[in-house]
Amino acid sequence: MNIIACIKQVPDTAEVKINPVTNTLVREGVPSIINPYDLHAIEAAIQIKEKKGGKVTVITMGPPQAEEALREAISMGVDDAKLISDRAFAGSDTWATSYTLYKAIEKLGFDIILCGKQAIDGDTAQVGPEIAEFLNIPHIAYVKKIENIGDGFIRVHRLMDDGYDVVESSLPVLMTVVKELNIPRLPSLRGKMAAKKAVITKMTMNDIGAEEDNVGIKGSPTKVKNIFAPQTKGSSKMLHGNPEEQVDALIEELRKLKCL
Amino acid sequence: MPVIIKPDKCTGCGECINSCPFSSIELKDGKAVISEYCNECNACLSICPEGAITEFAQKKEFAAATDRDEYKGVWIFAEQRDGKIAPVGLELLGTGRKLAADLGVDLSAILFGSNEEEARELIRWGADRVLHADNPMLDKFNDEPYSQLLLSLIETYKPEIVLAGATAIGRSFLPRVAGRLKTGLTADCTALEIDKDTGNLLQIRPAFGGNIMATILCPECRPQMATVRPRVMKRNAYDPGRNGEVVNVSTDNLRSRTKVLNTITESSECMINLQDAEIIISGGRGLGGPKGFEILRELAKLLGGTVGSSRAAVDEGWVPYRHQVGQTGKTVCPKIYFACGISGAVQHLVGMQSSDIIIAINKNAEAPIFNVATYGIVGDLYEVVPHLIRKIKEAKQ
Numbered sequence: 001m002n003i004i005a006c007i008k009q010v011p012d013t014a015e016v017k018i019n020p021v022t023n024t025l026v027r028e029g030v031p032s033i034i035n036p037y038d039l040h041a042i043e044a045a046i047q048i049k050e051k052k053g054g055k056v057t058v059i060t061m062g063p064p065q066a067e068e069a070l071r072e073a074i075s076m077g078v079d080d081a082k083l084i085s086d087r088a089f090a091g092s093d094t095w096a097t098s099y100t101l102y103k104a105i106e107k108l109g110f111d112i113i114l115c116g117k118q119a120i121d122g123d124t125a126q127v128g129p130e131i132a133e134f135l136n137i138p139h140i141a142y143v144k145k146i147e148n149i150g151d152g153f154i155r156v157h158r159l160m161d162d163g164y165d166v167v168e169s170s171l172p173v174l175m176t177v178v179k180e181l182n183i184p185r186l187p188s189l190r191g192k193m194a195a196k197k198a199v200i201t202k203m204t205m206n207d208i209g210a211e212e213d214n215v216g217i218k219g220s221p222t223k224v225k226n227i228f229a230p231q232t233k234g235s236s237k238m239l240h241g242n243p244e245e246q247v248d249a250l251i252e253e254l255r256k257l258k259c260l
Numbered sequence: 261m262p263v264i265i266k267p268d269k270c271t272g273c274g275e276c277i278n279s280c281p282f283s284s285i286e287l288k289d290g291k292a293v294i295s296e297y298c299n300e301c302n303a304c305l306s307i308c309p310e311g312a313i314t315e316f317a318q319k320k321e322f323a324a325a326t327d328r329d330e331y332k333g334v335w336i337f338a339e340q341r342d343g344k345i346a347p348v349g350l351e352l353l354g355t356g357r358k359l360a361a362d363l364g365v366d367l368s369a370i371l372f373g374s375n376e377e378e379a380r381e382l383i384r385w386g387a388d389r390v391l392h393a394d395n396p397m398l399d400k401f402n403d404e405p406y407s408q409l410l411l412s413l414i415e416t417y418k419p420e421i422v423l424a425g426a427t428a429i430g431r432s433f434l435p436r437v438a439g440r441l442k443t444g445l446t447a448d449c450t451a452l453e454i455d456k457d458t459g460n461l462l463q464i465r466p467a468f469g470g471n472i473m474a475t476i477l478c479p480e481c482r483p484q485m486a487t488v489r490p491r492v493m494k495r496n497a498y499d500p501g502r503n504g505e506v507v508n509v510s511t512d513n514l515r516s517r518t519k520v521l522n523t524i525t526e527s528s529e530c531m532i533n534l535q536d537a538e539i540i541i542s543g544g545r546g547l548g549g550p551k552g553f554e555i556l557r558e559l560a561k562l563l564g565g566t567v568g569s570s571r572a573a574v575d576e577g578w579v580p581y582r583h584q585v586g587q588t589g590k591t592v593c594p595k596i597y598f599a600c601g602i603s604g605a606v607q608h609l610v611g612m613q614s615s616d617i618i619i620a621i622n623k624n625a626e627a628p629i630f631n632v633a634t635y636g637i638v639g640d641l642y643e644v645v646p647h648l649i650r651k652i653k654e655a656k657q
Contacts, residue, residue: 013469013607063297090284090296094447098439121468123587124447129403129435138404138517141432155521160428162341163526165401169518217300221444224301225462225475227281230606236620236633243643247651250619250635259596259617260655 001054004105005045005078005114006131007038009062009069010121034069037116039076039184040177044146045114046077047182052149055079057108061089061100067200075187075195082108086205091217094122098130100215103208105135112154113174117142128176139174140167144181262300262316265292269312279307281468301474330418331482334360334367337410337424337434338382340374341523343399345381348425351493353386355452356423359461360388362454365420370413372406373398376506383504386496390504391417395511400523401429405514407436413509414441419483421461423452426487438485444478445485450492450610461486470587470607491535491591492614534583538595539565542585542612543573546601546622546641550578555645556600562652568592568612570602586611600641604629621645 011030034042045056058073060066061084070081084104092100105113113132118125125141132139144164145157155168159178187195205215213219239249254260265276265285272290279285284297285304292312304313336356338349353369360367369387371379372395379392391413397405406429414422414437422437424430426448438445450473451464461484463476478484534540541560543552553567560567568590569583585592587607597615602608604620604627612618613632620633621641630636637644 011468013471016468016471087296091299093444094435095439095442095444098435122447123467123469125431126435126438126445126447129432130439133407133436133439139432139436140518141403142428158428160341160401160523163524165520166522166524167518167520173518221442221478221481222446223477223479224299225477227301227303227467227472227474230466230470230473230610236630236636238630238636238638243639243647246637246639247644247647250637250648251651251655253635254596254617257617260652 001048001052002109002111003045003048003054003056003114004108004110004112005038005041005056005058005073006101006105006128007042007058007060007069007073007116008035008119008121009033009060009066010035010119013120032065032068034072035116035119035121037118037120037177037179039116040179040181041114041116042073042076042078043182043184044143044175044177045112046185048112048146048149049079054111057082059084059101059104059108061085061092061097061104064202070200071195071198072187074198075191076185077188077191081198081200083200083202084208085202086215088205088212088216091220092215093220093222094124094126094130095221096215096217096219098127098134099219100208100210101127102131102134103210104203105131107203107208111172113137113172115174115176117176117178125176128174132174135172135174137172137174138169139176140169141176143175143177146181263294263298263302263305263313264316265294265308266312266314267291269310270308271310271312273309275309276304276307276313279304281472328420328480328482331420333365333417333419334363334421335370335414335419335423335483336367336387337370337422337430339401339425339427339429340371340378341401343374343378345371345374345378346425346427348427348430348488348490349382350385350495351490352423352425352488353382354495355488355493356421357386357496359421359452359454363420363459368417368419370410372409373400379506383506384499384502386499386502388504390506391509392506393509393511395514397514397516398511400520401433402516402518402520403433403436404516404518406433407440408514409509409511410434410437411440414483422483422485424485424487426489430487434485434487441481441483443481443483443485444476445487446476446478447487449486449488452486452488460484466587466610470610489591491593533566534568534585534590534592537566537592539563539598540568540585540592540594540596540612540615541565541598541600542568542570542602543579543600544570544602544608545572545576546603547573547578548601552601552641553579555642555649556598559598559645559649559652562649562656563596565594565596568597570605570608572602572605599629599633600645602629603627604632 056078115128142159336352366388369382446463
C-alpha cells in the first residue's frame, strides 16, 4: 500500500495578534508548526501502514524552511518525505496549490492520499478535494472513523453538519480527516534520530513536470485585493454600580427593548 | 496589484516587515525588499512612514482566461438533507437576490434530489428560476455525481457567479467543480458585493484564524465561485404568490465510485439549538472550571435559551466541542447573546458579533468583548449571574 500524507507548515494562528494602531498582523515570535489537522493525517497514514503494510510518504509544498515540518513528520514514523519547492510556486491560491501537489503525487504513485481537513491559516478545506479531481479519483472529506480497508475498497464515517454518513469508496482514494479520527503520536527517540539523518529530496517545477502557466501567481485564478482588520460595533453601554445595581440596570434596558 | 519598494526612499526602518501576513518582506543591505512570496495583498502600502512602497500597474493575463461576457446570471446551490432544503439555501437566495439586482441579471437556484414542491419553495424565497435535477441517485449527498452534474450545468448555462453554503456538502464538492473549470473558489465568505467599476464579485472572508479579513477577487475566470458561511446572510421575505420557472434538467451519465451506505443523524439537540436559539448564554476561560457552566445552564433554562462557549473553554475540556461558537465552531445570530468570562478573541467575535444584543460580563474592563457588546458589565460573573437569575425569577412570579 502506497500512502501519501499532504501537510502544510503554518504560523500558529492562535498566537497571531493584531496591532490595534496599524490594524496589521503581528507575526513576530509566532512559531511555525505543522498544521494541527495534518498531524491526524500523518497518524492515520502510519496506522494504515501498520495494519496493511506498505510505505508512507509525506509531502509538502512550501519554501525551503518547510523542510522542518517534514523532519517532524519523519520523527513520528513516516518513511519518506518530499519537499515540493520552487520560486515559481510563490503566491499560489488553492487552484495552483492543488495542481502542483497533483503533479507531484502523480510522479510518486499512490493508493491512499490523506490530508488534514483544512489548514488553520487559510481555513479553505479546498486543496484535498481539488487534488482528487485532478487525479481523477474519488475523495471523502471530513473522515472521522476508518471502519474497514478491504481489497480495493475502504469504508469510513464522514462527518456531516447533522451527524455522519457511512461511505464506501473504491481505491485509490483521497481522504481529508478531522480531529476525532485519532490521537497523533509523539515523536519517538528513534524517530528523532531518523529525522536528523534523513535526506529530504526537493522536487522543483521541472521535476514534477508542472506547466509554468498553472503554478504560482500566474496559475492562480483568485487574487487577494486587500486585507483589513475585522470591524467591531463599538457602541457599548457600560452598566455601573454594584452587582445588584448592574443587574437592575440591565433588566431595565432589556425591558425597554421588550426582550423580557 | 504588485508592489515595489523604492530603494532611494527606503530608510530600512523595518516597519513593513511585520505588516506582511505572508512574511515576504525582508531587510537586505539596510533596505526592505519584497520576496517571491508576495501575495499582492497590499497590506504594507499604508505602513511605510516614508511612502517608499507603491503599487505598479502590470497586466497579468490568466492562462485560461475565459470570455467573461459569455457568462451571465447568479446561481445559488440549495443543498437538501432528507429532501428538505437546508436554511443556508434560503440565506443564499437573500444575498443572491441583491447581487443579481446590482448586475441586472436573473437569480437561479440549483436543486439536486428532493421534489418539485421544494423547488417551488425556492421561487417563493426569491429565485427567478430553479434548475431541478430529479434523480434518486442525488437524494443522498455524493461528491462525484454532484460535481459532474453541476459542472455540466455550468458549461451549458454559463452563469457568472455560483454560490453554495460553506457546509460539509458545499465545501466538499465545489472544489472539484472549480478545479475542473479552472476557476477561482473562495471559501467561507461572510460578505459579498459587486464592484461597481468592474462588475467583479468582491468576496470577503476571514483569514488567519479570523484575525484579519481579506477581500478576494477572481478577475479573469468565470464563473466566480464562493462558499458562504451559514447564518450570516439574511433571507428575503417569503412571498407565497411569487412566480418563476422550474426547469427539469437531465441527469444522464452520472457515475460514482463512492456509495453512501447509511446516514446517521445525531440528535445532538444542543448543536441544533445553538444555531436556531434566540438566546445564548456563553462561557469562557473566566468561568475557571466546568462547574461554572452549571449556573449558565440555570440562566439558559430560565430564559429558554441554550449554552454556548468560547474555544478556550472547549480546549480546557470544560464543555464539548458542539457548544463552541467562533471561527472554528458555529456562527450564531441570536436575539440576545450573553458572553460570560469571555475575553473576546477575534476568532470568537467572528462567530457571534452579528447577534442583535450582546451582553458582556467580564472582570477585566479592558477585555475586547466590550468593544462589540451592547451592554457591558465589569464584574465577577459569579456575583452578577446569580443576581440576574434571582431577579428574573422574581419578575416571573
